[in-house]
Amino acid sequence: MxxxxxxxxxxxxxxxxxxxxxxxxxxxxxxxxxxxxxxxxxxxxxxxxxxxxxxxxxxxxxxxxxxxxxxxxxxxxxxxxxxxxxxxxxxxxxxxxxxxxxxxxxxDFVVIGPKADPAKATGKDILDGLRRIEAAKAPFVSRGDKSGTHAAELRYWKAAGIDLAAKKGDWYRDTGSGMGPALNTAASMNAYILADRGTWLNFKNRGELGIVVEGDKQLFNxxxxxxxxxxxxxxxxxxxxxxxxxxxxxxxxxxxxxxxxxxxxxxxxxxxxx
Amino acid sequence: MAEITNSLLLATDMVTAGDSRLAAIVALSLAVSFSATLISCLLGMPLGALLAVGRFPGRRVLVVIFNGLMGLPPVVVGLLVYLLLSRAGPLGQFGLLFTPTAMVIAQTVLITPIVAALTRQVIEDEWREYREQLRSLGASRTRAARTLLWNARFSLFTAALAGFGRAIAEVGAVMIVGGNIDGVTRVMTTTIALETSKGDLPLALALGVILITVVLAINAAAYALRQWAENRWG
CATH class of the missing domain: 3.40.190.10 (Periplasmic binding protein-like II)
Known part of the structure; x- marks a missing residue:
């Protein structure tokens, strides 16, 4: 040949x-x-x-x-x-x-965060939880990708009376990635993050993270x-x-x-x- | 470290279990990247040879452009091909988006410059060596390019392998134009990206081990084939 x-x-x-x-x-x-x-x-x-x-x-x-x-x-x-x-x-x-x-x-959405909860955000009230995270300047990972979850996150910040544009600092990490990659980032930074319950339940690389806020009617998706x-x-x-x-x-x-x-x-x- | 060992074990398990879905994904990866490599050799090798022996205005500029295009970001290629093949794009009527054909097109665009640039280098060296001889035989430049391509066929293997390596390893382009559809356009790299997204890092790494093994096996086979062919016809 x-x-x-x-x-x-x-x-x-x-x-x-x-x-x-x-x-x-x-x-x-x-x-x-x-x-x-x-x-x-x-x-x-x-x-x-x-x-x-x-x-x-x-x-x-x-x-x-x-x-x-x-x-x-x-x-x-x-x-x-x-x-x-x-x-x-x-x-x-x-x-x-x-x-x-x-x-x-x-x-529904849940707020995921470090089990040690340094911002003391644990509870049933999403807006209160976000205010505490912002007050503590605890690391927070945002999807930042114009997804439905990202849109919901922005709505919650607004409803909590927090003007992200003004308050955004080192603590707020805009990752521009999908739910899974953002969770991977949060797990490695030990940060708070808004996630849908489904992806969280199916997510394996959890590190030290757990559910911090859940059960609020406003978290309905x-x-x-x-x-x-x-x-x-x-x-x-x-x-x-x-x-x-x-x-x-x-x-x-x-x-x-x-x-x-x-x-x-x-x-x-x-x-x-x- | 434990994670890496686990992944190696998992990879061995998956291969020995003969998972048919995994086999289909590997087969699709190979089929897409082989096709892209073949087409890019058919386009890139003659092009590279002409760039090496040709004397026309703008040749140097073209040489630099092709060298530069070797660094094309896959995501950009994916986006370009997506916009071309999308229903709203100029080639939308063919309905090629999210098919393996679209993935072959994207990878071909990605690796043709690599094959062309490496071929140009090989043929340029040959040209330097045989120019006088070919000229004394009265060969035209096109004829010379053909002869040199044939002469250098064994060295050009490496150009083809470099293109193939790039094609099978990239994820950005096939993700965009293929859509990572289960059972249709899901290949090794997009599966690895998906499993990473799910946070199943051991599984993702195990798939990576399998991909690397497959690529190594192909390179070994290509090397053996080249040796055999060289002994026979070299």
């Missing part, structure tokens, strides 16, 4: 691969832009096989922050968005990119699902996307969400109104 022959053969192999890859792309699927919290908490790995079996439609999930996921859908690169930032979702619909927002489920507007992007798989949304809000989908548990603890609470 000459070198030229080797080149020919590998070219053939590579063409064959691209062909297989494109055939693979022919399967029936929808693309869902979602958040790192749903992916990294393991919810999708639990949820999607049930839908795929029932409907025969594969769901390809691209997990990003809520802001990025909505942007991806604005460009027409997703059929459905499944995110958690009501204000941003309503803006998305008002701009004409989405058809309709439907509520699917909620989970609502997830919504939206079909990308086919008027805006003609190639959106309207029928299949709608099937996925319909399944999520019916009894089957809602039950599958409720069934997802880590260590006996339920992560997401279905609350679709239909």
């Amino acid at each position: 000459s070198t030229l022959n080797i080149v020919r053969r590998s070219l053939l192999a590579s063409c064959a691969f691209l062909l297989v890859a494109s055939l693979h792309a022919q399967e029936r699927f929808i693309t869902v832009a979602s958040t790192t919290s749903t992916e990294q908490s393991g919810l999708f790995a639990h949820l999607l096989p049930a839908f795929e079996k029932a409907a025969g439609i594969k769901v390809r999930v691209v997990a990003l922050g809520t802001g990025q996921a909505l942007d991806m859908a604005r460009r027409g690169d997703a059929d459905v968005v499944f995110v958690h930032d009501k204000a941003a979702e309503e803006k998305f619909i008002a701009e004409g990119y989405g058809v309709k927002r439907q509520e699917v489920m909620y989970n 609502q997830y919504g699902v939206i079909l990308v507007n086919p008027v805006r992007h003609a190639h959106v798989k309207q029928a299949d996307g709608q099937k996925f949304i319909d399944w999520l809000v019916t009894t089957d989908g809602q039950k599958a969400i409720a069934d997802y548990k880590i260590g006996g603890e339920q992560l997401f609470f279905p609350n679709a109104t239909k």
